[in-house]
Amino acid sequence: MDKIHIVGGNRLHGTIPISGAKNATLPLMIASLATSETLTLHNVPSLQDVVTLSRILGNHGVDYTVAGRRSGSASGQGSTIKLTAKSIVDTTAPYDLVRRMRASFWVIGPLLARMGEARVSLPGGCAIGTRPVDFFLDALSALGADLSIEQGYAVATARKGLIGNRVSFPRVSVGATHVALMAAALARGESVIENAACEPEIVDLADCLNAMGAKIEGAGTRTIHIQGVDVLHGAEHSVVPDRIETGTYAMAAAMTGGKVTLEGTRAEHLSAALDALEQAGVGVERGETSITISRNGNGIQPVDVTTDPFPGFPTDLQAQFMALMTRAQGTATITETIFENRFMHVAELARLGAAIRLDGQKAHVDGQPTLTGAEVMATDLRASVSLVIAGLAAEGETTVGRVYHLDRGFENLEAKLSACGAQIERLAA
Ligand code: UD1
Secondary structure, eight states, X not given: OOEEEEEOOOOEEEEEEOOBOHHHHHHHHXXXXXXXXXXXXXXXXXXXXXXXXXXXXXHHTOEEEETTEEGGGOSSOOSOEEEEOSSXXXXXXXXXXXXXXXXXXXXXXXXXXXXXXXXXXXXXXXXXXXXXXXXXHHHHHHTTOEEEEETTEEEEEOTTOOBOOEEEOSSOOHHHHHHHHHHHHTSBSEEEEESOOOOHHHHHHHHHHHHTTOEEEOBTBSEEEEEOOSOBOOEEEEOOBOHHHHHHHHHHHHHHOEEEEEESOOGGGGHHHHHHHHHTTOEEEEOSSEEEEEEOSOOOOOOOEEBOSTTSBOGGGHHHHHHHHTTSSSEEEEEOOSOTTOOTHHHHHHHTTOEEEXXXXXXXXXXXXXOBOOEEEOXXXXXXXXXXXXXXXXXXXXXXXXXXXXXHHOTTHHHHHHTTTOEEEEEOO
């Protein structure tokens, strides 16, 4: 298995281009199941999750091409992909494919809406808590589907089509909002989603569905109105910039010191994280499509953060912010409210010399003047990149194992950081 080798201590200086958002790309690709015409997506990141999902969609009959070439013959990934689900050949998403990526469960929405049936394995994915699917199933049931769980599969049918209704979520769920949107877009009549997720990736999906002929209003707010349509058609859409990748490199630059411009991104999509960085004493310049992060000489101040649905501090930046706080001049408390088991990086950060006390959903981080390089292991996607950030600031060498987690969500990580002066390389197994 590949490893990432880092020699810490270099300040970062330069420009990092931000990729399209993984968390938007996946639902957008899944939306291709809702139409027999071609959906063209631009600004698609080259990530393992995109490859995995293209295989899953292929199993349902989606024809997938990259930058105008057939996927099998392309030597590399392009940033424009075309997805055509002319006919759905299979409405079953088998365990063997779905277990690789939780988001693949979301195919249940468009498959059911278009075909009147779907049989989708219950998901696996990152090991960051129980991550149930009850909200998804309740939403589909509100839209008139018959549902059962059979041998590890969610089986949904709506032989006469879905019917618009009120879908009210007990708690904000990004995934369930995506699925409800895709299902309600093709339901008969009007639907209202209450307590919807407001994440920029939800707005991106709604924009794309609208370009495909859907009638969705209010995405980005807690209440979304959908007027169902009979069919959706092809469209072209550009994926929103990755706010989590942006925040990750912002924290890397804050941690090592130096000055880095993050290009092709939207500051308004990560206000909570940028505010926290400013409170920590980091320089943040918000441009129209870029953000410049700088820290020269001054220490890192401790800042308490609590993860929350958008526009709150994102759970996907919690591990990275914790890495930053390990070098703060004092104690910071980080509270995780989205997942019950998202502190797996704590034990690994401790191997680098971090002092973190866990207390239920809270982590108290006692900042240290230095971290020291060590051999560490990635446990999930965002946790693994927090170890990279810590390694960049640690004295000496750090090796991060199990980097397949990183490849799921960070495009050209080593190249982007090396270009800014980091000493980081991939060691092939
Ligand atoms: C969550 C994050 C998202 C992040 C992703 C990957 C939030 C609101 N969501 O999205 O930003 O990119 O993880 O790290 O920050 N839940 C249920 N039943 C369900 C669905 C969800 O109880 O059917 C619970 C979950 O266990 C969790 C919360 O609701 O505690 C939010 O879940 P959800 O937003 O669906 O998770 P993801 O879509 O994975």
